[in-house]
Amino acid sequence: EAEVAQSPRYKITEKSQAVAFWCDPISGHATLYWYRQILGQGPELLVQFQDESVVDDSQLPKDRFSAERLKGVDSTLKIQPAELGDSAMYLCASSLGVRAEAFFGQGTRLTVV
Amino acid sequence: GENVEQHPSTLSVQEGDSAVIKCTYSDSASNYFPWYKQELGKRPQLIIDIRSNVGEKKDQRIAVTLNKTAKHFSLHITETQPEDSAVYFCAASNPGGSNYKLTFGKGTLLTVNP
Numbered sequence: 327e328a329e330v331a332q333s334p335r336y337k338i339t340e341k342s343q344a345v346a347f348w349c350d351p352i353s354g355h356a357t358l359y360w361y362r363q364i365l366g367q368g369p370e371l372l373v374q375f376q377d378e379s380v381v382d383d384s385q386l387p388k389d390r391f392s393a394e395r396l397k398g399v400d401s402t403l404k405i406q407p408a409e410l411g412d413s414a415m416y417l418c419a420s421s422l423g424v425r426a427e428a429f430f431g432q433g434t435r436l437t438v439v
Numbered sequence: 440g441e442n443v444e445q446h447p448s449t450l451s452v453q454e455g456d457s458a459v460i461k462c463t464y465s466d467s468a469s470n471y472f473p474w475y476k477q478e479l480g481k482r483p484q485l486i487i488d489i490r491s492n493v494g495e496k497k498d499q500r501i502a503v504t505l506n507k508t509a510k511h512f513s514l515h516i517t518e519t520q521p522e523d524s525a526v527y528f529c530a531a532s533n534p535g536g537s538n539y540k541l542t543f544g545k546g547t548l549l550t551v552n553p
Contacts, residue, residue, distance in 0.1 A: 359541065368445070368528050368543035369483065382540050384440070417482070427473065428541060430482040 328352045330431035332418050338437045344406035347434045351399070351420030359428060360393055360403050361417040369417055375401060408438045441466040441533040445544030453552050458519050460547045462529035463511040471532035471539075472505060472512050477546075478525045486527075487514070519551045 331350040339345045351358050356377050361369035372391065374382040378398040386393065390409070395401040405412055415435050419428040442465040452458050464472075473488035489496045489503045489512065496503050500519075505512040516523055529544045 361543075366546075368545045371540055371542065374540055427485050427488065430475075430484070432482050 330418055330420050330429050332416075332431035332434055334434055335432060336435050336437075338439060339408050341410055341438050342407040344404065345408050345436065346402055346404045347416050347418075347436075349401045349403070349418030349420075349431060351401070351418070352429055355420035355422055355429075356398070357421045357423060357426075357428075358395060358401050359419040359421075360401070361419065363415040363417055363433070365414075372403070372416075405436075408436075410438050412436060413438045441469060441531055441540070441542040443529060443531050443542050443544040445529050445547055447547060448545065449548045449550070451550045451552060452519050454519060454521060456519055458514075458516045458523070458549055458551075460514045460527055460529070460549070461511060462513070462531075462544050463509075464531040464533070464542075465510065466531070466533040467507075467510060469531040469533035472503070473530050473532075473541075474503060474514050475528045475530065475543075476525045477528065483528060516549075519549075521551050521553050524549055524551045 333348050358375040360372045363369045372386045373393045375395045378395050393403045415433045417433045418431045421428040444463045470491035475483035476486045477483040487501050487503050489505050500517045502515040526546045526548050528546045530541050532539045532541050
């Protein structure tokens with residue numbers, strides 16, 4: 327069964343350092359989402375791509391976060407510099423379209439120390 | 440933008456009882472409402488979804504109802520089992536400009552006691 331792949335699974339970084347996460351969506355899925363999930367809360371959308379274009383990044387802290395999906399396939403999410411409050415699970419999801427089922431990856435658990 | 444409220448935040452039931460989780464949404468243009476189950480340490484997985492052209496959908500022990508007028512939808516789990524214990528998230532897909540985005544509720548921790 328096809329899955330959304332994310333790496334790394336876990337990341338510990340010091341504050342003010344740069345960190346990057348990678349996501350490979352299910353083949354053929356045009357829509358890709360990056361969510362942040364703080365422990366005990368629901369996923370919060372950071373950025374949404376349709377193919378290689380950003381269609382929503384209204385909740386992305388653009389002073390420190392960036393995301394790209396250059397060829398419309400895999401995507402990277404970067405934080406620079408990391409802050410203590412960035413500690414969370416970062417989930418990537420993909421879907422055939424915006425109103426189709428979104429499949430989630432296993433996530434990257436980030437701890438900023 | 441869309442706001443999804445989910446209640447209760449925690450729910451404890453005895454095995455065999457029913458569980459109901461309720462969500463409200465703010466954007467009347469939303470038209471796709473999925474429910475996700477997230478077990479501890481695992482990824483959220485879709486368990487059922489409903490589109491705005493129907494009022495109810497059922498899949499074995501799970502059912503979802505939608506009231507578009509009141510802008511609320513609910514998840515019903517009957518004959519609960521210990522393996523139903525997890526966090527459940529509702530979501531609503533609403534148009535943001537020319538594109539739709541999926542907004543999640545804060546989740547309900549369901550505990551089924553044997």
